[in-house]
Amino acid sequence: MTYRAPVKDLLFCVKELAGIDHVAQLPGFDDAGFETAQAVIEESGKFCDGVVAPLNWSGDQNPAKWNNGVVTTSPGFKEAYKSLAEGGWLGVHQPTDFGGQGLPKTIGAACIEILVGSNLSFSLCAMLTGGAAEALITAGSEELQQRYLPKMIDGTWTGTMNLTEPQAGSDLALVRSKAVKQGDGSYRISGQKIFITYGEHDMSENIVHLVLARTPDAPEGVKGISLFVVPKFLVNEDGSVGKRNDVFCASLEHKLGIHGSPTAVLVFGDNKGDVGEGAIGYIVGEENRGLEYMFVMMNAARYDVGMQGIGLSDRAYQKAVEYARDRVQSRPVDGSQPGSAAIIHHPDVKRMLLTMRALTEGGRAMALVGAAAYDFAHHSPDAEVAKQNKAFYEYLVPLIKGYGTENSVEVASLGVQVHGGMGFIEETGAAQYYRDARILPIYEGTTAIQANDLVGRKTARDGGAVAKTIAAQIADLEGVLAGRESAAGKTLAKRLKAAREDFLAVVDFVVANVKAKPNDVFAGSVPYLFLASHLVAGWQMARALIVAEDKLKAGEDTEFFTAKVATARFFGDHILTRTASLRAAILEGADSVTTLPADLF
Amino acid sequence: MTYRAPVKDLLFCVKELAGIDHVAQLPGFDDAGFETAQAVIEESGKFCDGVVAPLNWSGDQNPAKWNNGVVTTSPGFKEAYKSLAEGGWLGVHQPTDFGGQGLPKTIGAACIEILVGSNLSFSLCAMLTGGAAEALITAGSEELQQRYLPKMIDGTWTGTMNLTEPQAGSDLALVRSKAVKQGDGSYRISGQKIFITYGEHDMSENIVHLVLARTPDAPEGVKGISLFVVPKFLVNEDGSVGKRNDVFCASLEHKLGIHGSPTAVLVFGDNKGDVGEGAIGYIVGEENRGLEYMFVMMNAARYDVGMQGIGLSDRAYQKAVEYARDRVQSRPVDGSQPGSAAIIHHPDVKRMLLTMRALTEGGRAMALVGAAAYDFAHHSPDAEVAKQNKAFYEYLVPLIKGYGTENSVEVASLGVQVHGGMGFIEETGAAQYYRDARILPIYEGTTAIQANDLVGRKTARDGGAVAKTIAAQIADLEGVLAGRESAAGKTLAKRLKAAREDFLAVVDFVVANVKAKPNDVFAGSVPYLFLASHLVAGWQMARALIVAEDKLKAGEDTEFFTAKVATARFFGDHILTRTASLRAAILEGADSVTTLPADLF
Structure with a gap:
């Protein structure tokens, strides 16, 4: 057993705590009650358990490889992404206008937990693509939306978020990448971005980079940052991919964890593509409002990263329980058995497992209740209800992100501890969760x-x-x-x-x-x-x-x-x-x- | 700067909290007051900062390699071990009878913190050798002591502890390795041991394995375990090394951390050496009292592992402080500065750093006070004083081990967090401490x-x-x-x-x-x-x-x-x-x- 999606507890939270049948009464969610939730979540579990989870350990051991700007992802990732897209799993709660299923976040969030639990590194491509799509839905022109969103949601193309630069991490005021407007309304982008998740890979025919940069006359600080779409390949009028844009992957990072996820250094404007000097980009919304749009995307991403912590915690818990049931060591302290017992019978092992379980279930319950609040905030016809739910949801986002991710470090660490010496051996697998978890309280905004x-x-x-x-x-x-x-x-x-x-x-x-x-x-x-x-x-x-x-x-x-x-x-x-x-x-x-x-x- | 031994705080604890000048009044410690402590600890700091610390990261990146039973350690380790031995650092608190310096544990423990802080993986060879020596001092015959101890303390040979078997980790009652007595009083040992730190390597001309095994007629459980010396090479009458004994390294483990330390699977009795079938071993003390002797060694080792946690914590702290001073990001929350500030000025970064510092200094203070109690317990001529100190020391050992090591996981994790995204990049170095720390609450007895x-x-x-x-x-x-x-x-x-x-x-x-x-x-x-x-x-x-x-x-x-x-x-x-x-x-x-x-x- 590698991972079994916690379908039962997800459905419990969705139904009893998040109240999916109330959510389903909101305009636009007509058929999205418990039956739908059950069908979708169970199917998601089957798919991820069967197709995605088995690639988790192999992805860790066979990270994406860089060769002269070309990135080859871990074995099986490309095919699995295709299956994920074909199953419609990329668009669970994306709008139906662009090929999504338009389901409530309450259901979509449960599917996200399953995806990340089955394979955190793999899941990031889908999540970043979803975040990029969200920014386009929020602020992109109709033309940009029509050109990019359907192919991002059907999995033909993927998306990225390009925020960080070497000197600009948490502090986006320090972003220096440049965008110069051209006669045709497009921009030429130059600069270096680091820590770009799935910034280069071989899983899709195009990559849609969303990039923060400054125009020459922009004000200093965060009020002078604009957001651009910079596709890896320009898109022809007929929607096919055309010339190679001037954005290239200079290297991949050598990381503590999430080895299956390629983390790229991207260089814009080195005159290496087919378009001359400067990557061609298209403004999203208005100039100097980039941070505002990016925040929409980041809030969605923060929620999702919280879910990553919960998914990873559940996986670490499952692994530890399995080991604790199998491993026989030492007599019970109460003398209830003459010989050695499975360690799950020892009180301290129970305490560790229950800590892992409680933090996971508590985080999940909070996150799914938050998802329902999001659905009410965005769909309730009653303005007061919408407002209250929006305020509640926004209060919860830093909690869901901060708590879900910090807990995943504690949970994964306890998971190693339950395994004793075997936990320190990489082949056991528990150590991977401990390594993977450590990025979660850092990216998309530290705790x-x-x-x-x-x-x-x-x-x-x-x-x-x-x-x-x-x-x-x-x-x-x-x-x-x-x-x-x-x-x-x-x-x-x-x-x-x-x-x-x-x-x-x-x-x-x-x-x-x-x-x-x-x-x-x-x-x-x-x-x-x-x-x-x-x-x-x-x-x-x-x-x-x-x-x-x-x-x-x-x-x-x-x-x-x-x-x-x-x-x-x-x-x-x-x-x-x-x-x-x-x-x-x-x-x-x-x-x-x-x-x-x-x-x- | 990679690591600077915390000489000042060590001397503060040794003098003001552990009371080295009182310890120096005990019989046998005549010259071991504060001046000696200062000279030894400062010198230890210079040596480890200069020779040992620079091998820490390279050892992580270039782990020991196994090839057909032969283990080649990380570059530089062999030479550094030779220097360590030549400097007399292996025998700081070993008895002068066997070439040690006979200094109080209060001083020896400070030197251990420095050694482990400078390079945890490297330090383990010396520490295991010290533990093996301690068991021989406690229970070995005079012949065994004379034959093995001087060369272990002068660094010509190293030592190991062979406890764990696949089915016997925390529960030594399950040990199955066999020892059959021969006509000449020696034993033939067979079985498999796992997780043997420095069980095979190229840093010394011989390896003295201390091995738990059962004689054929031994009682079941922990009361039927005996302790044996099993040298890698038999020792000739003149003290030179002779025939290759029947103990071989089948593989090295692929671990989460302490990559520089080879963790061996050892097979005894596969008829592969020059001595026929069965590794030749010599009983330590009496049959069936092995666990008792091993506990002496384990108690010393538990103390030392607590020190490992403290040393590693200090190293992680130093690294985080250095980064927090250099990294400029975001304006101060109190508006005390218009632009971005070094992150050490942000309150949450201070909180993290102080948590790291407080846990480290608190653990160190407790451990060094414990070391002084050990010295009084073993050297006080007043039986009542000795008894009280023994009881106090023994109460502290599980605290020093458990707290020092669990804290090191928290501290190293905070260290990564202080680094933000850079902490997740292996080349930064903070991640190594997070990986290395994770074994500490597990080995030598879990928390x-x-x-x-x-x-x-x-x-x-x-x-x-x-x-x-x-x-x-x-x-x-x-x-x-x-x-x-x-x-x-x-x-x-x-x-x-x-x-x-x-x-x-x-x-x-x-x-x-x-x-x-x-x-x-x-x-x-x-x-x-x-x-x-x-x-x-x-x-x-x-x-x-x-x-x-x-x-x-x-x-x-x-x-x-x-x-x-x-x-x-x-x-x-x-x-x-x-x-x-x-x-x-x-x-x-x-x-x-x-x-x-x-x-x-």
Whole structure:
């Protein structure tokens, strides 16, 4: 067994927590209720388990190769991408206008988890293409949309995001690539971009680069950045590919993980193609508004990277459980068995596995509830409902990204630990997840960048209003839980209450001090992100507990719901309890972060 | 700059916290006071910075190679090992009888941190040799000692520990290798051992394997294991090496990290050498007492592996600080500067760096205080003092090992994060520490094994007496801190008090429940290890704070002591505060670990 898509838990979250049948009542989603979700998610699981997952380890061991500008991807990737496209999996929640299926994000996000869980490196090509498509849908002219989107969604072409330059990582104000307008309205682009995922490869007949660059008279900083489409091959009037554009791959990076994903250095304007000097590009939207459009794409990408963390966590969990069931070592501490037992019977192994499981399920529940909020925000005919859901979704994005990815590092590390010495041997496979996971809290905005967003745009800007709305909903749920008969319900009520109080104290601190003492607030920004995430994920696990207990009473799927109750309870006792320490560090620990001068480190 | 031995902080810990001048008053350590410590540690730093550290990255990129049983180590390793031996660095705290320098462990341990920090993979050969020597010193016959020890300590030969077999990792009861006694008193050994660090290599003229195996009539389980010396080449009467013994390296493992360290599969008794079938071995001590002897060696090794975590953490910290000083990105959140700033000025980067620094310094302080306790335990003429120190040291060993190594994973991971995208690029070097660190919480006993030791032998056996003695000393220190003028002192007093109360509650829980509810106690064993470690390390940081504040008042080394005060304070606010969450998880979270049946994971 390499990977089995967690179809059952995805469907549980989609149905019981995200409320797909409510989502399906929104205009445009007529047939997209639970039955559709079930059909799509099950089919996605079958496809990814069968076609994509088996290429995960081989892709790690046989990375993409660069030879004189030409990149050959890992064996099987090209064919699998073709199958992925043919199955319609690239367009699950893309608009039907351009060949997508137009399904809710609530369903699309579940499919994304399955794709990334089955093969993170492989999945990135599809995800970047989706992000590039999203930017074109948002801001591209009709001509650009018609010319590029259908072929990106049907898999004939792929897309990339070209943001980073050597001196411009998190700080896009420092972008230097140039774009000079030509007589025909096109631009000539020159400059160097690094860390371009699938920036060059052999999986499609063309690559549609979306590139941030500056026009000669642009203002300094982020207000002078424009967004361009720069295709690897120019597109002829009839839609066929034509001349080779002046953008070339100078090298691929030698990375810690995601070896199957080629990370390119791209050089624009070295006069190497068939078009003369300067890569030909086409403006997306208006000049100097590039960052704004890119943010649309980045917000979608941030959500998806959160899902990458969750998918990878599930895979690491599955692997660790399998090993823990097979590996026989040492007698049980309670003497319940005379000889050595499978290590899954040892309490600390259970604790590690449950930590992995709780973080994964909590992250998933939060992310899928977020997806439903996105669907309401974009499709609800009620402006107030749409607005509330938009605010809620936007609050969740840094949590989904930051928490899902940081947790994947913890989960993958625990996965290695469960394997003992075998975990350190590459052929076992657990180490790959540990290597792969490490990029997730970095790309598409580091955890600190997510936390800045959470503090600034998502908390301070509205005076903590959205945060307090969330807290109020949690308080209501505490009442429901406390009134239930089960010990688990009462315990979770207590845990949620304590965590919520920690959260509110921190929100107040952030709102009160962000202007007067910004260093103090940002010294605790990442701990705040964790605290908020534990709470929101714990809230969803508590909702899951209620459903699961009721289903158990009704005699439904005893195994699944017993495990759900246990996992929710574990989340309460072992994850929600982490908030007390975070609160203290945030409220009382700022001075000890900021006092030491930089030269004394 | 690749690595600079943290000589100043090591000397601070050795002098002010471990009290080397008291240690030097013990019989046998006459000249080993602060001046000796300073000379040795500074010299060690110069040697390792200059000779050993530069081979760290090249060793990672050019791992040892296997070819038909012959192993060629990474370029430069052989020559560096020769220099290490010639400098006397292999015998720093080995007995003078066999060519060692006979210095206190308090000094030897500091040298070990420097060696591992400069090059973890390289250091393992020396450390395993030291461990093997320790077993021979403990239980070997005089003949074995005279024949093997001097050449192991002078670097002509190296040593290994052969414990693990495919079915026997943490659980040595499952060892199957066989030893059959011959007419001449020697034994013939057969079997397969895996994960043998430096089990085969080209750095010395002979390799002295210490091997666990069973005699034909041995009792089952750990009570039937004996320990043997099995040299790669038999040793002639005149001490020269003779016939090739029947032990061969079948392969090297392909590992996540420590690539420079060859990890061998060794096959004993395949009739491939010059001695007929079965590797010739010599019993160490008595039959069936092998595990007992091995434990002596393992306890020394566990301490050293804790030091590996600390050394690696310091290296990762140094690298991250260097990058954070150089990398310019984004404006300060407080608007103190119009353009982009070096990222070390951003609060979250400071928080990450201080977390790395505090965990490293806290672990180091605890470990060196432990080393002094070892010296008192083994050298004090006062039996009561020796006994108390032995108990204290033994309590600390699982903490030093578990905490030092788990922290190194957290620290190395933060180190990658500080580097952003560059951290994921192998050539940057930060990723190597993240890969290397991952083995440390696994080998020489996983963290769970350390925690079992802490719960069983170190806490339950004496009814928590040693733990409570530690708590009482901390309570005394709280009084001292609370009476000081500084805000930092008062805050640390508060933090220590809270952590100590958490600790005592957990110790009581462990003692009260370990027999009746072992699963509940062991469900919290690793969290207990962390809690105890935070407290003991925090205690040492609080002692450091007092010294540092007084030195500052006296106008001594303002930079160093200002940083020490800040780090101690950060430890209080951001690390000691972690105990509240651990306490809750331990005392109230056992059910949620143990309830879920193994087949529902």
